[in-house]
Amino acid sequence: METKPNTNEIIEPAKDKSVIVMKNLYKAFGENKILEDFSLSVQKEESVVVLGKSGAGKSVLIKCIIGLLKPDSGSIEVLGKEVTGLDEDGLAEARKKIGFLFQANAIYDSMTIRENLEFPLRRHWTDLDEPKVLKMVEEALESVGLEHTLDMMPAELSGGMLKRVALARTLILKPEIILYDEPTTGLDPITSKEIDQLILTLQKKLKTSSIIISHDMSCVKTIADRVVILLDGKCYAEGTYEELESSEDPKINQFFQ
Numbered sequence: 671m672e673t674k675p676n677t678n679e680i681i682e683p684a685k686d687k688s689v690i691v692m693k694n695l696y697k698a699f700g701e702n703k704i705l706e707d708f709s710l711s712v713q714k715e716e717s718v719v720v721l722g723k724s725g726a727g728k729s730v731l732i733k734c735i736i737g738l739l740k741p742d743s744g745s746i747e748v749l750g751k752e753v754t755g756l757d758e759d760g761l762a763e764a765r766k767k768i769g770f771l772f773q774a775n776a777i778y779d780s781m782t783i784r785e786n787l788e789f790p791l792r793r794h795w796t797d798l799d800e801p802k803v804l805k806m807v808e809e810a811l812e813s814v815g816l817e818h819t820l821d822m823m824p825a826e827l828s829g830g831m832l833k834r835v836a837l838a839r840t841l842i843l844k845p846e847i848i849l850y851d852e853p854t855t856g857l858d859p860i861t862s863k864e865i866d867q868l869i870l871t872l873q874k875k876l877k878t879s880s881i882i883i884s885h886d887m888s889c890v891k892t893i894a895d896r897v898v899i900l901l902d903g904k905c906y907a908e909g910t911y912e913e914l915e916s917s918e919d920p921k922i923n924q925f926f927q
């Protein structure tokens with residue numbers, strides 16, 4: 671596939687396979703224009719990495735998808751449902767199918783690992799009984815290789831282990847879509863590689879679709895089925911890692927130095 675700057679074109683794969691469809695998004699804060707006619711679709715089981723300079727609007731984009739920010743215009747369909755006009759109840763319902771893994775793991779220091787994982791389960795599914803909750807917690811921890819940490823406190827775990835716990839806590843709700851914001855920031859390169867590999871393995875196993883924001887090119891190379899470059903508020907270019915890496919466009923090339 672040819673990699674070319676993609677100024678206004680809407681990337682629209684077969685309708686039944688799209689889990690997120692963003693069309694013609696505009697978002698400004700006063701005079702500060704962040705998104706200007708941004709369009710992107712993510713297909714089922716696809717992992718799309720969004721690359722962009724600091725301040726390009728990557729976090730704004732993710733916040734628009736989950737309704738923390740409203741675009742000034744444009745549409746965002748998540749799993750077939752338009753989210754831009756939803757009220758808080760509607761958004762809460764839509765967010766049940768979306769998992770997040772953010773830079774800060776948001777693990778509660780005063781709770782055991784088990785309690786940290788139980789927390790989202792009890793909030794989302796109030797009718798689960800104790801044995802079922804424990805089973806789900808154990809399975810989630812096992813999927814990230816941390817079953818032995820069930821009754822440990824977060825302070826007893828390394829940064830990489832805490833990232834795994836955060837991943838387990840995201841996966842326990844069985845989201846269809848996961849949004850990752852800098853999933854390996856702050857980790858050493860070896861641990862980052864392990865986390866990248868774990869994310870990749872679990873995504874394939876659980877058949878989740880994802881948007882990942884990352885500056886870590888090793889992470890991008892490992893995880894991305896497709897890379898999208900957010901530049902000047904638009905989806906400037908898209909392609910596989912290899913396609914974009916070999917591009918001669920200096921605006922694309924700068925990300926692969």
Ligand SMILES: Nc1ncnc2c1ncn2[C@@H]1O[C@H](COP(=O)(O)OP(=O)(O)OP(=O)(O)O)[C@@H](O)[C@H]1O
Nearest residue numbers: 699702704722723724725726727728729730731883
């Ligand atoms: N709530 C807000 N009010 C005003 N300006 C905002 C708000 N949120 C974000 N911005 C501005 O939008 C721009 C894009 O911010 P954003 O956090 O999306 O960048 P980013 O691409 O994620 O950058 P980084 O890689 O540094 O995290 C910045 O100029 C930021 O100051």
